[in-house]
Amino acid sequence: MRYKLSDIILFHRKRSGLTQLELAELAGVGKNLVYGLENDQESIRLENLLKILWVLNIELDFQSPLKEAFLKEQVNADR
Amino acid sequence: MRYKLSDIILFHRKRSGLTQLELAELAGVGKNLVYGLENDQESIRLENLLKILWVLNIELDFQSPLKEAFLKEQVNADR
DNA sequence: TCATTATCCCCTCTATAAAGGGAAAAATTA
DNA sequence: TAATTTTTCCCTTTATAGAGGGGATAATGA
Numbered sequence: 738m739r740y741k742l743s744d745i746i747l748f749h750r751k752r753s754g755l756t757q758l759e760l761a762e763l764a765g766v767g768k769n770l771v772y773g774l775e776n777d778q779e780s781i782r783l784e785n786l787l788k789i790l791w792v793l794n795i796e797l798d799f800q801s802p803l804k805e806a807f808l809k810e811q812v813n814a815d816r
Numbered sequence: 817m818r819y820k821l822s823d824i825i826l827f828h829r830k831r832s833g834l835t836q837l838e839l840a841e842l843a844g845v846g847k848n849l850v851y852g853l854e855n856d857q858e859s860i861r862l863e864n865l866l867k868i869l870w871v872l873n874i875e876l877d878f879q880s881p882l883k884e885a886f887l888k889e890q891v892n893a894d895r
Numbered sequence: 896t897c898a899t900t901a902t903c904c905c906c907t908c909t910a911t912a913a914a915g916g917g918a919a920a921a922a923t924t925a
Numbered sequence: 926t927a928a929t930t931t932t933t934c935c936c937t938t939t940a941t942a943g944a945g946g947g948g949a950t951a952a953t954g955a
Binding site for chain 1: 817818819823824827828831859860861862863865869872873874875876877878879880881882885886889890
């Protein structure tokens with residue numbers, strides 16, 4: 738990730754007008770998890786991170802030198 | 817994530833010519849974690865996912881309607 | 896075909912993520 | 926400045942991720 742996850746979360750939460758507690762409840766996680774995420778002090782589980790990103794309308798993507806080749810194979814796999 | 821994480825990992829590992837065990841050792845995680853990751857049966861910790869992505873030269877990125885605004889603020893924060 | 900290598904799928908044990916509570920500190924707002 | 930809201934940071938308990946071992950099955954290739 739080019740940018741700090743904590744900064745991304747904080748920015749999007751503030752822009753959404755949510756408190757940590759509200760975000761936590763919407764995502765179905767504990768308030769301390771949101772706090773920890775915004776303060777770089779948790780080794781969070783992916784599924785919980787994804788719940789939070791979903792609430793904030795943030796989508797994860799990946800970049801790699803093999804991405805084009807991967808996408809090509811994905812299309813072929815459909816047939 | 818638009819695509820299944822398991823597919824992305826598997827594709828990149830194969831292209832790298834690594835076995836599950838080799839990938840696990842390079843990433844400093846257990847072999848069962850790699851197996852579980854490629855078979856959608858683990859709620860992996862973010863730090864361990866990042867270790868594996870790093871070995872495979874995959875970078876995570878995010879997309880959101882607020883991304884441009886976020887990037888602009890990041891630049892301003894430097895000054 | 897036989898041997899080698901890789902994957903799959905069990906198991907147990909340990910470390911720790913996460914929930915939930917609470918209360919002080921900090922920030923907002925009236 | 927006082928009141929309210931939000932954030933920070935403790936705590937304990939519970940659930941589960943992950944390590945490591947082992948063995949059966951599947952795939953690769955000599």
